[in-house]
Amino acid sequence: xxxxxxxxxxxxxxxxxxxxxxxxxxxxxxxxxxxxxxxxxxxxxxxxxxxxxxxxxxxxxxxxxxxxxxxxxxxxxxxxxxxxxxxxxxxxxxxxxxxxxxxxxxxxxxxxxxxxxxxxxxxxxxxxxxxxxxxxxxxxxxxxxxxxxxxxxxxxxxxxxxxxxxxxxxxxxxxxxxxxxxxxxxxxxxxxxxxxxxxxxxxxxxxxxxxxxxxxxxxxxxxxxxxxxxxxxxxxxxxxxxxxxxxxxxxxxxxxxxxxxxxxxxxxxxxxxxxxxxxxxxxxxxxxxxxxxxxxxxxxxxxxxxxxxxxxxxxxxxxxxxxxxxxxxxxxxxxxxxxxxxxxxxxxxxxxxxxxxxxxxxxxxxxxxxxxxxxxxxxxxxxxxxxxxxxxxxxxxxxxxxxxxx
Amino acid sequence: xxxxxxxxxxxxxxxxxxxxxxxxxxxxxxxxxxxxxxxxxxxxxxxxxxxxxxxxxxxxxxxxxxxxxxxxxxxxxxxxx
Numbered sequence: 001x002x003x004x005x006x007x008x009x010x011x012x013x014x015x016x017x018x019x020x021x022x023x024x025x026x027x028x029x030x031x032x033x034x035x036x037x038x039x040x041x042x043x044x045x046x047x048x049x050x051x052x053x054x055x056x057x058x059x060x061x062x063x064x065x066x067x068x069x070x071x072x073x074x075x076x077x078x079x080x081x082x083x084x085x086x087x088x089x090x091x092x093x094x095x096x097x098x099x100x101x102x103x104x105x106x107x108x109x110x111x112x113x114x115x116x117x118x119x120x121x122x123x124x125x126x127x128x129x130x131x132x133x134x135x136x137x138x139x140x141x142x143x144x145x146x147x148x149x150x151x152x153x154x155x156x157x158x159x160x161x162x163x164x165x166x167x168x169x170x171x172x173x174x175x176x177x178x179x180x181x182x183x184x185x186x187x188x189x190x191x192x193x194x195x196x197x198x199x200x201x202x203x204x205x206x207x208x209x210x211x212x213x214x215x216x217x218x219x220x221x222x223x224x225x226x227x228x229x230x231x232x233x234x235x236x237x238x239x240x241x242x243x244x245x246x247x248x249x250x251x252x253x254x255x256x257x258x259x260x261x262x263x264x265x266x267x268x269x270x271x272x273x274x275x276x277x278x279x280x281x282x283x284x285x286x287x288x289x290x291x292x293x294x295x296x297x298x299x300x301x302x303x304x305x306x307x308x309x310x311x312x313x314x315x316x317x318x319x320x321x322x323x324x325x326x327x328x329x330x331x332x333x334x335x336x337x338x339x340x341x342x343x344x345x346x347x348x349x350x351x352x353x354x355x356x357x358x359x360x361x362x363x364x365x366x367x368x369x370x371x372x373x374x375x376x377x378x379x380x381x382x383x384x385x386x387x388x389x390x391x392x393x394x395x396x397x398x399x400x401x402x403x404x405x406x
Numbered sequence: 407x408x409x410x411x412x413x414x415x416x417x418x419x420x421x422x423x424x425x426x427x428x429x430x431x432x433x434x435x436x437x438x439x440x441x442x443x444x445x446x447x448x449x450x451x452x453x454x455x456x457x458x459x460x461x462x463x464x465x466x467x468x469x470x471x472x473x474x475x476x477x478x479x480x481x482x483x484x485x486x487x
């Protein structure tokens with residue numbers, strides 16, 4: 001939104017394509033009145049004349065400068081001169097026994113469901129995993145009436161203390177933390193703690209946790225469990241952008257190694273909403289040819305990058321979590337591939353060929369980051385379509401003719 | 407009431423608030439969204455269109471990511487595709 005608004009305000013023609021049904025991404029999902037900053041960016045988009053196309057997922061680039069996107073019932077051909085990727089991040093999930101039971105969700109996953117209308121009042125919830133999202137989710141769920149039984153954070157108290165010391169440098173984060181502390185009062189918070197199993201027959205009934213070394217069973221209705229974030233880099237990879245580690249490599253103007261293609265936010269580093277906003281603005285201004293204006297934001301960006309580095313340090317996964325899956329635990333949920341079948345293989349490619357791991361509809365978006373952590377594997381290539389697409393969309397592609405709609 | 411929507415999940419009526427997604431309707435109905443390749447019940451995981459665990463048949467169209475689709479009055483949702 002920030003990229004589109006800043007670019008459009010420079011007078012260029014901008015279209016915004018979003019997979020979600022409403023603007024605002026994940027952090028600003030839900031009622032606009034809950035997110036005044038989102039509402040103000042949305043107003044800027046409107047007054048700058050940005051065409052927003054929601055509910056469209058880009059699945060292919062048939063040639064440079066053209067993207068194909070699928071809506072619920074149609075396909076769109078999108079032509080661009082400059083492209084800004086702001087594909088965000090997803091939660092990183094770590095497999096543990098029973099994690100495939102219904103009502104075991106991501107931390108952000110459960111929050112998204114509640115924001116999308118799921119009643120949570122009086123439901124018993126265990127929030128677990130790692131990252132600042134856990135506290136935000138716990139506070140949000142409690143505000144909506146949930147009984148949050150405990151928040152289990154895998155990192156140590158000493159790392160958290162270091163993180164708190166870093167926060168002091170960021171005034172906006174301090175006020176956010178104080179607000180959060182108020183909303184969390186009374187919810188038990190346990191560091192050095194993580195879930196070891198989810199139990200139940202047809203759905204979740206209880207969670208087994210390791211709480212500073214002590215084992216404990218907690219009966220609950222939902223487990224909200226996420227281990228920080230993994231960047232959504234599939235589209236950047238499809239377009240041929242070079243990566244730097246897990247992230248999209250960009251220059252000082254957020255331009256990728258593909259000329260005219262920019263990238264902002266989580267795909268370039270996990271840094272949260274402030275980081276995404278400043279990177280998005282730089283990308284939008286640079287793409288609109290206003291390098292001088294973009295440069296004015298460089299200082300702000302280096303500040304938020306400091307916060308991103310603190311996140312990375314604080315919420316690094318501990319090695320004990322590699323022992324979470326049992327032999328029979330499913331790692332690839334799409335194809336039901338278990339841990340014991342995967343440990344026989346030495347690479348992502350070998351595992352794919354022999355077990356179909358990562359070859360289901362999510363295309364490794366869930367098991368990819370998990371197998372990277374558990375086994376040290378790296379997914380090799382991305383092939384179109386990067387999202388499952390309907391046969392008619394693909395056949396339109398083969399026929400070479402699509403109805404240009406946008 | 408104008409701020410709620412009635413739809414059916416496997417033929418049973420479910421009432422959700424305006425703006426609710428189909429994944430929410432299925433969870434309220436206590437229905438698993440799909441059955442895995444080895445027969446396990448599955449429900450939504452990511453809530454944001456990434457994991458494909460919540461896919462269902464909506465108005466006859468299979469493989470819909472129910473967490474990315476808003477409920478509409480009279481919608482026919484079928485699980486266990």
